[in-house]
Amino acid sequence: MAPDIVNVCVIGAGRAGMIHAANFRKSVPYARLAAFADPNREAAEQAARSLEVDKVYTDYRDALADESIHAVVVVTPTVYHREIVVAAAAAGKHVLCEKPMAMNEAECKEMIEACERGGVKLQLAFMRRFDESFRDAKRQIEAGAIGDVVMVKSLTRGPSTPMPWMYDIRKSNGPLAEVNSHDIDTLRWFAGSEIAEVHAAGGNFRCPDIREEFPDFYDTVAMTARFADGKLGSIDGAMGVQYGYDSRVEILGTEGVIYLGQTHERTIVTARRDKTLQRPFMNSWRSLFKEAYLAEDSDFIACIREDRTPAVTGYDGMMAVRIVEAGNASLARGELVRLAD
Known part of the structure; x- marks a missing residue:
């Protein structure tokens, strides 16, 4: 029986x-919110103080041993996800896991199986599926508002320069994982x-200092896709673009098109004396x-209390990781990669 709180x-x-x-x-x-766990004690304690939380753990295993905790949110570097989620499932804790789900498909399968054995919920944090505009677009597609979907295009470009650990593709899986997992799920x-099948091309255009040490790193990527039923797809991703956070989607149908996303953070527009318009970017x-x-987050708790399957499952997370692996293989080989059925 699920707890009241x-x-x-x-x-x-x-x-x-x-x-x-x-x-x-x-x-x-x-x-x-019952506790924080982070190996950096200072970060954990600062977070706890800011949100008035009493419990702080520097070892996540101690948090899992706390019988008063019912669920965990895993927001660590991807390389640690499998270990933490498997341990959480064994401890009977429900799991909301941030993207990317894991480093490879095999790790994802292990996480899914562990949560099934433990009888706990496993939800993947593809939050765009909970955005009201995205949900409205899904409803319109299902209602036939644009006819049959022909092509889906999604882009995400972030302003931040990569963190040092991201340069090693073997540790981060690159921007296709860190930036474009949401686009793949979209x-x-x-x-x-x-x-x-996918075909990807990319390059390192903004991080010249690390090209010699990490020749495989790319900060910009373009990937095209073909779906099993013949639909087309494309993804555009970039890190360190400087101009702002840019996330947009276009869904083309046989009888119309849906556009998602906005580039402005506020509604103010300034018309200047030099006859230019100025508007703050997202x-x-x-x-x-x-x-x-x-x-x-609200739906995650509702899934636990209502004992229902999450709207975004471990399978969804695993399929995104599968495409990341295929995209990186395409980048490395410079050729089309077909995925196994």
């Missing part, structure tokens, strides 16, 4: 972790089909998808 521990006190934590602390019904969701994903994060 679900006690949540956030594992990882970084930027995304703090978004989830603030939601559980203040805004998610039937949830309570393509699958709106197309309603699985990707059958600054961060934290602003653009603020409400989607809250809806995602």
Whole structure:
């Protein structure tokens, strides 16, 4: 039987972790932010103070041993996801895992199986599926508003320069994983089909200092896809673009098109005496998808209390990782990669 109030521990006190934590602390019904876990004690304690949380752990295993905690949010570097999720499942904790789900498909399968054995929920944090505009687009597609979907295009470009650990593709899986996992899931969701083949090209245009040490790193990528049912897809991703946070989607049908996304953070437009218009560009994903994060976190708790399958499952996370692996293989070989059925 689900508890009346679900006690949540956030594992990882970084930027995304703090978004989830603030939601559980203040805004998610039937949830309570009970603890932080982070190997950096100073970061964990600062996060706890800012949200008035008493419990702090520097070892996530100690948090899992706490019987008062019912669920965890895993917001660590991807390389640690499998280990933490498998351990959480064994401890009987429900799991909301940030993207990318894991480093490879085999790790994803292990995580899914562990959660099935443990009888716990496993939800993947593709928060765009909880954005009201994205949901409206899905409803319109299903209602036939644009006829049959022909092509889905999705782009994400971030302003931040890569963190040092991201330069090693073997540790980060590159921007296709760190930036474009959401786009991959978006393509699958709106197309309603699985990707059958991909071709990717990329380059390092903004990080010249690391080219010699990390020759495989790319900060910009373009990937085309063909779905099993013949639909087409494309993804455009970049890191360190400087101009702002840019996330847009175009869904082309036989009888129309749907556009998603906005490039402006505020509605103010200034007309200057030099006859130019000035409008602030979107600054961060934290602003653009603020409400989607809250809806995602709220649905996670509802899944636990209602004992239902999450809207975004471990399978969805695994399929995105499969496409990341195929895209990176295409980049490395310079050729089309076909995915196994």
